[in-house]
Amino acid sequence: MMRAMVLDYQDDPNARQAEFQYTLGPDLLIAPIYQESNRDDLTATRSLYLPEGTWWDFWTDERRTGRQTLAVEAPIDSLPLLVRGGAILVYGEPVRRASQPQNRLELHLYAGGNGTLDYYEDDGRTQAYRTGERAITSFHLEDTGEGLSLNISPTNGTFNGQSAELDLTLVVHGMPKARSATINGQSVPLRPFDGKPSLAIIHPRNTTLQITIR
Structure with missing residues (x-):
């Protein structure tokens, strides 16, 4: 708005x-x-x-x-x-109609602050969302001073046609020298994305993910 x-x-x-x-x-x-x-x-x-x-x-x-x-x-x-700083900007794939699923997302994370994002979904076709058939996945970003910490909560809610997971690419802005990342304590590689550090992850909707980037 x-x-x-x-x-x-x-x-x-x-x-x-x-x-x-x-x-x-x-x-x-x-x-x-x-x-x-x-x-x-x-x-x-x-x-x-x-x-x-x-x-x-x-x-x-x-x-x-x-x-x-x-x-x-x-x-x-x-x-x-x-x-x-602290923003989480969501980029989706181009679609021809609202009913096409948006399960592959780019999340652009900006260092220098804290922020939250509630990603909303429904079936894109009907008014079933009025009776509760909708879902929200919450993201919380924190700049710890040593790097970024991103918490992804389990998806809250369901709707017809919902995927079992989200395919996410995290793109980090403001940390060009970032070299390491972990998901729930396990080390994972960072890869370049338009000259910025990035991380590809799968988020099963029923799990919590804690991601650190340094």
């Missing part, structure tokens, strides 16, 4: 003045370009206020510190987009 900055950061007087930017959900900050560029390459420049916390440039993974106003550039094919 799009929200004015002041609604999410009511105790920050600078957020009250940030009229031409907004949050999208709890983890994304967007600053639209509203003035024409006078440069030949059409790159625009605008000011952007970051509230408290750690923020990451969505396009470059550059780390930014909150409580400051920045001058940021925006090429013609992108706009200033920041991700909160």
Whole structure:
């Protein structure tokens, strides 16, 4: 949901003045370009206020510190987009209709904070969710200072056509030198994913997984 900055950061007087930017959900900050560029390459420049916390440039993974106003550039094919440290962003596969299952997911984990995600599912076809045929899988991310800790809870709920497991790829942002990972105490390899550390896992829906990345 799009929200004015002041609604999410009511105790920050600078957020009250940030009229031409907004949050999208709890983890994304967007600053639209509203003035024409006078440069030949059409790159625009605008000011952007970051509230408290750690923020990451969505396009470059550059780390930014909150409580400051920045001058940021925006090429013609992108706009200033920041991700909160501690965010878990979900990427699904392209589908042609809502009833196609989304069992293979990318979870993009951003260092520099803590966050939670409740992944909701239903059959995508009927209104059976109104009578309780739906499921939620909860993820909790914590930056421990030494690395990231991700807890995946057992899926709560069932629906017609539900898979027995989730096929997950964890992509780590803000930790380019991460070298090790464990799942429930067992060492597992990290692999590169677009230049970032990543980890492929299977989550049986009836189990808890505790993942560490360092």
